[in-house]
Each structure stands twice: as structure tokens, then as C-alpha cells.
Amino acid sequence: MNKTYFISATGTELGKTWLTAGLFKACRDQGRPVRAIKPVMSGYDPARHEDSDVAKLGAGRTAWSYRAPLSPDLAAAKEGKSIDFDALVAWSRDEMARTEGLLLIEGIGGVMVPLTSRHTVRDWIAALDVPLLLVCGTYLGALSHTLTALAALRELNIRPAHLILNESFGSSVSIEDTLASLTPHAGGLPIVVLRRDDAAGLARLASIL
Template sequence: MKIFVTGTDTDVGKTIISSWLCLHTGYHYFKPIQTGSTLGTDSHEVNKLTGTNVYKEDFLFEKESSPHLAASIECRKIDIEEITLPKVSNLIIEGAGGILVPINETIFMVDLIKKCATPVILVARSTIGTINHTLLSLEALRARNISILGIILNGQYNKDNLKAIEFYGKVKVLASIPTLQHISKENLIKVPFLVELQTIFNII
């Protein structure tokens, strides 16, 4: 099974969640578009945290910014038709930024998700503002008939926000990942992998 991990925003925790998923499932990892490479890559971070197999990015840019801007600065253009998913059955694909971050003049991240034809796990913050951002993201995905497996919240546990997202978004919150003081393989593996996720990944 291939799963696309996207988020409601940049720096929402997609890479940490992707690492956590790979660590518990043994899935491979692929991030087709990476910006901010001068600061390091998410592929390197996932490999360091999990030891899982990671695949080389199709598009890699130095500037830490939206993909369309990072590409423009290097006088390049991202063509999502040049993105090919690795030929493995168990794969986590991580997007860049949020769902409607632009990739070029006419294409958004959600268009890449649609092209990949994979179901989505949406990563959202647990804190104030998350209800609006999450519901808007769900609406954008559903408008394009993209299958949504559920939400993973990242940050301090917030029962009210969790329940509101499930109720108004008509979606299941698959997990709520606590803020880790130190991000390491040892600490990530301690975060429980709940039954809902075990069912999705067919590891029960």
C-alpha cells in the first residue's frame, strides 16, 4: 500500500509523523519535492530516525520556500509528470508544505496527490487554529475525490480540538502524537501505534 502524508501547513510535523509511521511499519519513504536542502533533507532525517530505505528526491532545491518559488530562483520549473513513484508496494510519500502550496504556475500539491492516486493521511497541529485549517484541507481533498484515511494530530493533546475535527470534518483522528522534548528513534518507537493505524497498515 502507498500512502501520501500531507499536512495543513508547513512545519506541521509531516516528517516526524512519516518517520513514526515508517518506524512502526517498515515502510519505505519518498519525498518527491524537497526545498531548503542547504539545511538538510527530510529523507536524511527519516533515514537517521528509522533506518528505513529512502528514495532520492525527483526535485531538490536549495531555497527554503514554497516549491514554485524555490524552483523559480534556480530558473527551473517543476513538472509533476516527471515524478515517478518507486516501484515498491509499501511506501510513505511525503508532500512539501500544505495541500494548496503551489508547485508551479498552475499546479498545486493537491494535484500531485491526485496524480499519485494514493490515499492520504493528513497531519494537523493539535493547538488553536487547527480546526479551521484542518476542515479547509479536508474540503480541498474531497473536492478532488481524494481518499482520506484519517488525521494525525501533532502536539500537546487537546481533546476538544480532536472531537471537533472528527465531528465537523466527518473523519477519524487516527492518533495524537505528543510533543517530544527530544526527537530520536528511541522516543518515537515509544509512541503507541494504535489499532486504527494497525488496521490501515494491515499489521494486526
Template structure:
């Protein structure tokens, strides 16, 4: 069974790229980052490619490659272009596809649209990445509320970074979402580290997930 899913974070620098690499490796899935802002020579696509070891994964080109490491709407303006939702088309593949968003769900893409508008339009389910820090409960719950208010199906949560059991348990109890995995704070992220976490991912949640749509 193949599925398309979106990896979204509760903010920026949350660990979406590492999480995406782990899911790509665990599911031998394809990878796609619709919008890359800055770091074009060392993009998130290049990072995931470096961290993934299986021979099945294909890496699909970004819809937008922006030169500045800014919010997509600001980076696009500096590059003299405008991002249009209708130009962000999910790649065609028969394989499972992991889609990594840029920044958080409410990041602006232009003067009118946010990332969550494209997610809503896509109709695809979301895996939400949370990272423990002061304020992360608030940011996680707001992200969950934003998805639920737009009827975006949530597959569950992946916690990245230092573990705080009380924080994680509150989030899981309050939202009723499933914990799909945990990625600890690592001194270095290598392909071997990604493989070790990939082996811990139970892919049953993919096949048993039922979208409310």
C-alpha cells in the same frame, strides 16, 4: 499487503516528517519525499533515515532537490528550473511506501499546479496531519474539504503536538474521519521516541481501508 499513501499536513511545520517517520517505522515501509526545498544537507529524507531503526526501509531519491527553503515554485525559479508534474513519478517498490508532501496541500509547484494537483493525479490516499493551534480547526476542515472536492480518499487524521480534546473531537465529529494516532509534544525526537509511537500505531486501518475510487 503493501500500499502507497501520502502524508499531507494542514500547513507547514505541522509535523509531517515526524509523523512519516513513525508510520515508516510502524509499517517498516519505504519513504519518499518528492520535493525537498532547502536544507539539502539535513533533508527530511535524512531526518527520517536517522529516526528509523528497522532494516527493511528503503529511502528513495527526491524528484526535485531545491536549494532554497521556500515554496517549491519560488525555490525552483531561483534555481532556474520548473517543476513538472509528469516528472514526479512514484518509485517502484514492492514494499509499503510513505510519501511526504512539501508544505500544505495547496502549495504551488509552478505557475499552474498545486501539490494537490499531483495528489489528485496520483490517485493515492492521504493521511492528514493536524496540529493544535488557534485556527487549526479552520485549516484542518479546509484541507479535508479540498481533498473531498477532488475525490481524494482520506484514510484519517493524525494529531501532532499539544493535545486539545475539544478541538480534536470537533474535527473528528464534523469530518467523520478516523483518528489514526496522536503524537505528543516532545522535548526531543529520537529514534527511541519514534519507536514508542510506532508501537502505538494500529496497522489494521491500512488493511481495512477502502478507497472510494
């Protein structure tokens, strides 16, 4: 059965690539057909491809890549380019159509990161209309960022399939306290708690996708 999940986050550097790569490996270990792609990437140095997010996914080269470590719209503009949103959606759908089994699409930055002067990652998610895994952190301020992201998603009738509460490095707030505060505000969304060393948790999540 073919299925696609979009993996996004409430901000940047929260563990999207870690989660995508981990789910990819877990599915492979379970003998399931799976692909992982990252269509848009900034801060990409072709000379250090092996260190890039897309390389960590075993996905080869990304389709839209820019050198500057900025939001995609700004990174593209630095090179005199722009992202064609319709082309991005069409490319993503083509990847979905040609994938046998599970496809993991990793977004870029948070859900409200601009892709163009008119579109954000949120619009990309809405256009594809596939289940969303939304990664959130445990750092101080993460609760506000998470609830703000959920409110923005609701404006386009996007309800994440799962919230992934991913332990932030060096956080002064525990994952338990974050979960306790977030749960009553999450509108009944399933919340999956994952620490960075939780291979068993990744395997359990992979098994229900």
C-alpha cells in the same frame, strides 16, 4: 502486498516528516517491508544533508530539491528551474511500481502548496490516487485550517484515509479540546490522535496501514 500512502498536511511544520519517519521505523520493527521517500524538497542544503527531511527518512537524495525555504514553485524559480508535474507523477508511480511492501510518500508543505503555476500538492495526490494520511495540528487556528483543507480535497473527490491529529509544540489549545471540536465537522473521517512521544500510537497506526 504492495500499498502506498501519501502523507500530507493542512500546513507546514506540522509533523509530516515526524510521522513518516515514525511509521517507517514502526513497520521495520514489525518486520514489514517498507520504504519512505520525499520526492520534492525546498530549504535543502546539500552540505547539511544529514539534517534534511529526506535523510531522516533514510531515503537518500530527493529527486527535486531546492535551496530556498519557499514553496516549491518559488524555490525552483529562484534557481531558474521549474517542476515538470507530469514527470513528478511518473517518477512517483515508478517508485510505487518498484516497491515491495509499503511505500510512504511524504509531500511538501500543505495540500494547497503550489508545485507549478498550474498544480498544487492536491493535484499530485489526486493523480496518484492512493490513500492519504492528512496531518493536522492543535495550535490556535488549526481547526479552520483543517476544515479548509478538507473542503479543498473534497473538490477533487479526495477523502483522507485518516486524519492524524498531531500535538503542536507549545499550543495553547489542548489536543482533547481540538479533537472535541473537530470531530463533528470531520464528516465521519477516522481521526488518529498522536502525541509526539507516542511510540505505541505510531505502532498501532503502522499495523493497520
